[in-house]
Amino acid sequence: xxxxxxxxxxxxxxxxxxxxxxxxxxxxxxxxxxxxxxxxxxxxxxxxxxxxxxxxxxxxxxxxxxxxxxxxxxxxxxxxxxxxxxxxxxxxxxxxxxxxxxxxxxxxxxxxxxxxxxxxxxxxxxxxxxxxxxxxxxxxxxxxxxxxxxxxxxxxxxxxxxxxxxxxxxx
Amino acid sequence: xxxxxxxxxxxxxxxxxxxxxxxxxxxxxxxxxxxxxxxxxxxxxxxxxxxxxxxxxxxxxxxxxxxxxxxxxxxxxxxxxxxxxxxxxxxxxxxxxxxxxxxxxxxxxxxxxxxxxxxxxxxxxxxxxxxxxxxxxxxxxxxxxxxxxxxxxxxxxxxxxxxxxxxxxxx
Numbered sequence: 001x002x003x004x005x006x007x008x009x010x011x012x013x014x015x016x017x018x019x020x021x022x023x024x025x026x027x028x029x030x031x032x033x034x035x036x037x038x039x040x041x042x043x044x045x046x047x048x049x050x051x052x053x054x055x056x057x058x059x060x061x062x063x064x065x066x067x068x069x070x071x072x073x074x075x076x077x078x079x080x081x082x083x084x085x086x087x088x089x090x091x092x093x094x095x096x097x098x099x100x101x102x103x104x105x106x107x108x109x110x111x112x113x114x115x116x117x118x119x120x121x122x123x124x125x126x127x128x129x130x131x132x133x134x135x136x137x138x139x140x141x142x143x144x145x146x147x148x149x150x151x152x153x154x155x156x157x158x159x160x161x162x163x164x165x166x167x168x169x170x171x
Numbered sequence: 172x173x174x175x176x177x178x179x180x181x182x183x184x185x186x187x188x189x190x191x192x193x194x195x196x197x198x199x200x201x202x203x204x205x206x207x208x209x210x211x212x213x214x215x216x217x218x219x220x221x222x223x224x225x226x227x228x229x230x231x232x233x234x235x236x237x238x239x240x241x242x243x244x245x246x247x248x249x250x251x252x253x254x255x256x257x258x259x260x261x262x263x264x265x266x267x268x269x270x271x272x273x274x275x276x277x278x279x280x281x282x283x284x285x286x287x288x289x290x291x292x293x294x295x296x297x298x299x300x301x302x303x304x305x306x307x308x309x310x311x312x313x314x315x316x317x318x319x320x321x322x323x324x325x326x327x328x329x330x331x332x333x334x335x336x337x338x339x340x341x342x
Contacts, residue, residue, distance in 0.1 A: 012246075075246050075249075078246075078249070078297050078298075079297070082295070082296045082297040105249075108297075108301075111300060111301060111304070112297070112300045112301075114300065125253045126249050126250070126252045126253040126279075127249075129282060129283045129285065129305075130279075130282060130283075130301045130304070130305075133282070133301070133306075134300075134301075134304045
């Protein structure tokens with residue numbers, strides 16, 4: 001069954017960590033909503049390869065309307081977590097045990113939402129110590145699936161494994 | 172007495188968080204060494220306002236040759252802490268109780284070096300939860316001085332207070 005996936009995003013996201021999962025999730029019939037600061041915002045990737053127009057602003061959305069969350073990496077998550085609205089939005093998915101897919105720096109939003117305690121996860125090398133301090137058991141693997149709910153990966157190279165495990169849970 | 176200050180730096184640093192303290196530290200007679208991945212590297216600020224040539228590469232320096240450490244913010248510290256050589260370098264200053272000045276995202280390097288436990292500090296809003304998890308007592312103030320050794324600030328607006336307290340300890 002088609003799932004509604006929310007994608008919080010801002011500038012300097014890691015291009016392929018949005019474009020590749022987005023392409024495959026859409027091909028599998030799922031619906032993605034890119035959520036920026038405002039609707040219709042032009043959001044640019046760090047590598048200059050991808051430009052995305054936001055489908056909604058953070059004030060326009062209700063997390064209850066979504067089944068799953070995708071958090072691409074790059075410098076996007078760190079900027080989003082400086083905005084309490086995004087932290088509250090993300091916390092909903094973890095609290096409600098909805099599907100959460102976070103890659104690279106994506107777990108930074110999960111740390112600030114204080115939702116990683118007791119979870120098994122991975123992330124980009126630079127944030128692995130942060131994740132451990134936040135109470136996660138960090139595994140340095142291409143993909144870690146925790147409780148049939150949380151899928152995390154480390155970096156662009158891990159995208160195939162990240163997408164494969166995410167699609168399994170979206171079925 | 173003139174002090175030797177090491178400045179680990181890479182691209183996307185927050186321009187004024189390097190240029191302003193550097194100017195004032197030099198005017199007070201101190202000597203700064205910008206340390207990049209390699210010597211003579213061109214390092215660009217996030218805002219496009221500042222370009223800095225590194226004075227040394229991380230493999231060329233010995234932390235024993237420096238009295239103090241300045242860590243400007245932006246996206247520079249998160250990239251540096253993905254490189255174990257910079258983490259080891261920074262850890263030396265904290266372990267040896269040398270002067271450490273870190274602003275904005277600068278404390279991310281102190282987290283990864285696991286040196287914030289029991290310290291009083293501040294940092295950019297987005298990393299304050301990370302710092303708390305790392306064992307710091309975080310105060311949301313323009314400048315926090317801990318043990319006459321560690322000076323931290325939150326953001327560019329705090330630079331005057333950051334420089335003022337740092338210069339006091341450099342005397």
